[in-house]
Amino acid sequence: MLRIALKSALAHKRRLITTGIAIVIGVTFMTGTLILSDTLGTAIDSLVSDAYDEYDAVIRSKEVQTLPFGGEIRATVPAEIEAAVSAVPEVKAAAGNVEGFAFVIGKDGEVLGSTGLGPPSLAFNWIDVPELQVGTLSEGRPPENDDEVVLDFRTAEKGGFRIGDTVTIESPNTGTYEFELVGLTGLGEAGDETTGSTISVYTLPTVWRVVGQPNKFQYISAVGTGGASQEEVVEAITPVLPPDLEAITGAAYVKEQQELFGQFVGLITTFILVFGIIAVFVGAFIIYNSFSIIIAQRTREMGLLRAVGAGRGQILGSVVIEAVLVGLAAGIVGLVSGIGIAFALKSLMGSFFTLPPGPPTITPDSVLVAILVGLLVTVVSALIPARRAAKITPIAAITEVEVDSSSLSRGRKVFGTALVVTGGLSLYLGLSDTLGNPLTAVGIGAACFFIAFAVLGPVIAAPMSRVLGKPLPALAGVSGRLARENAARNPKRTAATAAALTIGVALISVIAVMAASFKADIVDSTTNQMTADYVVSSGGSFFGFNPAISEEIAGLDSVGIASPLRYTGAQITTGIGMEVPEGDTDQPLSEQSGEPTAVDAPLEFLQGIDPETYFEVVDAGELVGDPGSLTDGKFALAEARAEEEGLEIGDKVEFYFVEGGRVELELALTYSEPLDPTTVYYLPLSSFEKYASPQFRNDFALLVTSAGGSTRAETKADVEEVVAVSPMAEVKDPADWGEEQAAMLNGLLGVIYLLLLLAVGVALIGIVNTLTLSIFERTRELGLLRAVGMSRAQLRTAVRWESVIMAVIGTLIGLVIGIGLALAITTALSLQDFLSGPSLPVVQLVVVSILAGLAGVAASIWPAGRAARLNVLDAIAME
Amino acid sequence: MTAATTAPTSIAAQAVHATKVYGSGDTAVRALDDLSAEFGTGQYSAIMGPSGSGKSTLMHCMAGLDTLTDGQVFIGGTDLSELSEKELTQLRREKVGFVFQAFNLVPTLDAQENITLPMDLGGSAYDDGWVDTVIDTVGLRDRLEHRPAELSGGQQQRVAVARAMASRPEIIFADEPTGNLDSKTGHEILDFMRSAVDDFGQTIVMVTHDPMAASYSDRVVFLADGRIVDEMLEPTAERVLDKMKQLGE
């Protein structure tokens, strides 16, 4: 039987190759991502360990807050600790390290480097102790005076700066400076490696001034005297530290830093991997469909095998062996092309930061994943068709078998309809707020609809083809009629082919509708709630601008109100005990029994406001309490949230700030309309100054109104003049500001769409595959058509329209499911006050539909060409 | 081959020194070997011969479905070897009708649509009266909206013949049109083709292995090894059978 299976696989190798491609794409993408992630991981590990390899101990605060998307914020260390650590006999030298944010401004006045999600712009102090220097000076000399700076070589190169040039530095906290460039630095032995961050290095007093945090270090690094081990150095240092500080070994620090970077790489990898998995899932549909078709076409042959004595198990086995061959081949090809992709991506990444030369890191894990995914997905997808093959009776060899169109069983209809009803009910109950959590209900409803779609697909495929194909005979004559009928003749096949596309389109439309709803919400609330004339904004960056700019604007004669907005995060710790694990503090974070602060409470976003002016420029709806009472030690909260938490005016809530520690604040005011539904806790600026970490003490926006005697234009001109000094701030109309906030989503959306296109691409291969197999099956019929006078062009037209019908069916169902789902989710979110309601991006959805139709045309090119090239005689001669 | 031939008023199709070689070298097969033949307008010709003698090959080449290795084929004065692919398609649509042994119909189209298929493909307006006449003659009026799967084998072949006639082609080629049918149904089809010739002046060339079927024709051409070895006018089943025996089939 193995021999028969091998022969059959060889005989159908073309068909199997196109089938395999569907899986290859997903596998390629997955392995490419894994290999790239390993490569980045290795590179980062070696960069990090090179940078800190001579640290024997690191002294730092125990107060730490982990951020939702990896990374952490840690409290600072007072400067005097440096001397205390240096005085420990086991310590040869100790150095305080400042790490703040400062942007390097290019010669064109724009910020070099990223102000958003990209690698950060960091300000460091120059460290004299050679063992404790993080980077290596590659050119020039260290900064010696307070007007000198050293930049990383990549930034200097990008900005066109040479030693002796004047460099402008913008601190989000303290303003704009000019320095003379005296040296270049970088990581690695020769100072020619980089992680992509923008680095500026100053003398200690200067960096304190720039960062605006004098006499504070992020951490203190220490190198021991020759004889002492890292553990001994740590043990010797610990007694001189106050209780809120800790000492860990250099090795532990390196490991921890590697993990922090690793988390970030892991996050990106997981994000991309998800799309690879979606593509593989779509590929599984195609494998299933292709094997179904191939088996339907071989019914006679298999009947014959059964007639001459092959058992059911042998037939099943022969199909499974074919699937194993395809799966293995797909896994191997996917692995190879995945490595290729990793190579390409590596060189792309190499333009952002230094990667070691040589091939990407290929771990046995990636190899295993590639082969296993290819193999398992293919074999599992082929199982149902294989079982169907095993059921073929010997009589099938003699009887003329009509191609399987038995997909419209009553059971299928009943089950499908039941699912639709259940899903609808669940959605209705969830959204009419009778159940507890609307999102759970929406989840159940969505699952029901997805399964119902899979079950009912074959039932609706034929009628849909006929309805969609209605205009075709008028448009394309006989070709159109044939296209319509061909799309309708194997409903199961058409449904499965369309389903692959449905998945991608549904995901795209869910994302599109959700994004549009969020954007509309942001734009609506900013335009409807803001009564300010202008907004000074930090231009969609993740950083604010220097508060001195706000003060200067507030002082202008033409300005009436100038109300700043700031943002930070804190955890609500009311009722949560504080357990700092004692002892083993030189263990890396992840290996300790708990987080140092033992605060697992979720991070809340806090908005810092000026209570005197905020409610005059923002309509926050109904206020309970007096804005004037929102003094230091008090906070305001959205009414809905207060209700949910069971809080009333006068109640106390404990907040945990990294720098400010645990503080109890009193609820003094509730309001009904938050400006941003995700940020509902408002803190007066007086408290904000006290508790928020210094890097958050900058203004994200300043809401400005004109003074009585001035026109809006005058005010704008005056404000613009002040703002001109900073590349971080811009003057906007409130509506534009909303658009700008909403636009922050665009980059991420673009990436998601691009990655989802992968799934759509795989689905198109599915269409190509189905068409090719169908054309093969219809060879005789196509020959006949050609014999009675159908031209090649007419044949191509017929195939093209058939393809378009399948693509449009897939797209339409995808749109319906996607939009429906997104409407349900957004409605559920608005029930929970996260959103004001759904909003449909009509243009985008229309574009998606048109593109899908065109994709159908594209998918038909190859099969149509094949059909047209068919030799009439061969077709006629075929049995 | 200058033997007694009824002088047809004109020639509908003609093969001149037609040679068709399949493959090359040792495995080359001469399916047609310098064969010349004429098929007169309004004549019902039958082609007979042993299996592998080149009957189908001759039909395919004459109908513009295949090309000759050497020699020429004319349909109503047009040299097929000079036609482009497009012109050949046009010719198949308008000037030639074809009936195969089986699989003659497009399964997704109903009987009516199958009959008018060549004209629909051409996009030209067609003679409704004539189509009606054809449909009535084959007796399919009450089956027009049925798909091939819902028709019997004989009905399917009748639809195929109706399709071949509907566009009023200059010539119809039928390759064993009754080969798959029982004799009664076969006779119905043959009767129908006979009447197409008699009543409408249709030209038909038919390949058959069945002397009974051959007896419906005006003239039988006998092929062997790609050459015409004999022919017979006004054949009867007995005479054809005798001839076949004589030719050693």
Ligand SMILES: Nc1ncnc2c1ncn2[C@@H]1O[C@H](COP(=O)(O)OP(=O)(O)OP(=O)(O)O)[C@@H](O)[C@H]1O
């Ligand atoms: N595509 C082909 N390739 C190679 N040889 C072929 C091809 N088609 C036909 N032949 C050969 O050409 C010769 C004539 O074939 P043809 O089909 O014309 O015979 P036929 O008279 O129609 O036979 P039958 O009565 O069995 O239908 C045969 O020897 C056949 O093997």
Ligand SMILES: [Mg+2]
């Ligand atoms: Mg033949």
